[in-house]
Amino acid sequence: MLVNLATIKNHLNIDSGYTSDDTYLEYLEGVAEEVVQKHIDRTFEDIVAEEGAVPQPLLHTILLFVGNLYENRESVAYNQVNEVPNSLSYILSLYRDYKNANI
Numbered sequence: 007m008l009v010n011l012a013t014i015k016n017h018l019n020i021d022s023g024y025t026s027d028d029t030y031l032e033y034l035e036g037v038a039e040e041v042v043q044k045h046i047d048r049t050f051e052d053i054v055a056e057e058g059a060v061p062q063p064l065l066h067t068i069l070l071f072v073g074n075l076y077e078n079r080e081s082v083a084y085n086q087v088n089e090v091p092n093s094l095s096y097i098l099s100l101y102r103d104y105k106n107a108n109i
Contacts, residue, residue, distance in 0.1 A: 007035055008050060008060055009068045017069045018076060031076065038071040046102045053101075063097045070094045 014031050015022055042064060043049050050060050070093060 007032065008039060009035055009065055009072075011035075014069065014072055018073055027076075031072065034072045034075045035068065037075065038068040041071060042067055042098065045098050047106045048101065048103045061101070064101055067094050067097050070097075 011028060011032060012022065014020075014035060015024075018031075020027070020031075039050065046064075050064075053060055053064070074094075
């Protein structure tokens with residue numbers, strides 16, 4: 007896990023004493039890691055090898071994606087939602103390896 011459970015709970019404003027969703031949150035973090043890596047066409051292992059660490063903005067995209075998955079557990083929404091500018095998609099685009107992209 008690149009982003010620990012305490013950080014995820016803090017991001018989602020979940021009390022640290024509430025543990026019923028811990029396993030689910032850890033699962034979502036794993037999903038978010040995979041999605042981010044596929045989106046940028048790079049592995050975190052390669053990024054660490056090149057840069058020494060995973061950049062903070064990419065770690066934040068994991069938090070954003072976990073939050074989205076946690077709050078929106080189904081693929082259908084019954085209200086209108088708009089993407090926040092300069093958020094998940096924008097940050098990911100900064101790190102995408104376009105020469106390896108499957109476009």
